[in-house]
Amino acid sequence: MVRAEREAVVLLGQRARQDGDLAHNALGRALYAPVFTSGTAARHGRANIARYTFLDPGAQDFFTDWDTAYASTAALLRAEAGRRPHDRALRELIGDLSTLSTTFRTVWASHDVRIHHDGTKKLHHPEAGRLELIYQSLTLPLHHRDGDGMTLYTAAPGSAAEDQLRLLGIWTAAPADHKSTHPTEAPQDSPPPATSG
Numbered sequence: 001m002v003r004a005e006r007e008a009v010v011l012l013g014q015r016a017r018q019d020g021d022l023a024h025n026a027l028g029r030a031l032y033a034p035v036f037t038s039g040t041a042a043r044h045g046r047a048n049i050a051r052y053t054f055l056d057p058g059a060q061d062f063f064t065d066w067d068t069a070y071a072s073t074a075a076l077l078r079a080e081a082g083r084r085p086h087d088r089a090l091r092e093l094i095g096d097l098s099t100l101s102t103t104f105r106t107v108w109a110s111h112d113v114r115i116h117h118d119g120t121k122k123l124h125h126p127e128a129g130r131l132e133l134i135y136q137s138l139t140l141p142l143h144h145r146d147g148d149g150m151t152l153y154t155a156a157p158g159s160a161a162e163d164q165l166r167l168l169g170i171w172t173a174a175p176a177d178h179k180s181t182h183p184t185e186a187p188q189d190s191p192p193p194a195t196s197g
Contacts, residue, residue: 027165030172031153034062034126050077050093054101064122064130074107075114082113121153127171128164131155 029036032047038058040051053059053066053073063069077094084090097104117137124130133153155161 026172027169028153030168031123031125031131031165034058048093049073050097054097054104061124062126064124070103071107071112072116074104074110075112078108078111079113079115125164125168128168131161131164132159133161133165 024032034056035041035049035052036047038047038052038056040055041047044051050073053063053070059069060066077090077097081087081090081094094108098108119135121133121135122131123133133155135151135153137151139150153165155165
């Protein structure tokens with residue numbers, strides 16, 4: 001069972017595998033906040049990893065190993081295009097990225113389809129700072145169609161990233177009046193008691 005305060009879950013469902021849309025738990029949403037608040041999401045009405053990675057300049061800061069991020073994103077899209085050559089939404093996404101991103105055109109031309117199902121993801125989160133997370137991608141089998149993908153992110157036990165992820169989870173779950181607290185500081189349940197004097 002996934003412990004929500006310690007693991008971020010980003011679900012890549014059927015539509016996501018076709019066009020990169022994201023489903024998520026609360027911590028996954030907080031972890032990928034820059035993707036959800038990106039202008040690329042606003043223009044298309046939903047968050048999309050591929051659009052963010054190739055079209056939002058902030059992606060180069062968010063993914064500290066941007067070269068790996070864009071190469072793996074293109075490889076996933078290419079593998080999916082091979083599985084679903086007639087999928088219109090996927091073809092439109094690839095066409096948009098090819099038109100708007102020189103980087104995408106270059107990496108797409110390499111025909112790489114190597115997909116990494118586990119490894120380390122390095123992010124520079126605008127609130128939590130630098131995070132080095134362990135990820136594991138799984139395919140959930142479904143009887144009536146291809147399985148949906150799910151990626152779990154967690155931190156090594158005892159690491160600074162574990163503390164940062166936990167604090168990001170606390171900040172995410174905090175009531176609205178505590179959300180002004182920076183996530184690297186634990187929210188206070190009540191103000192300190194007044195001293196008499």
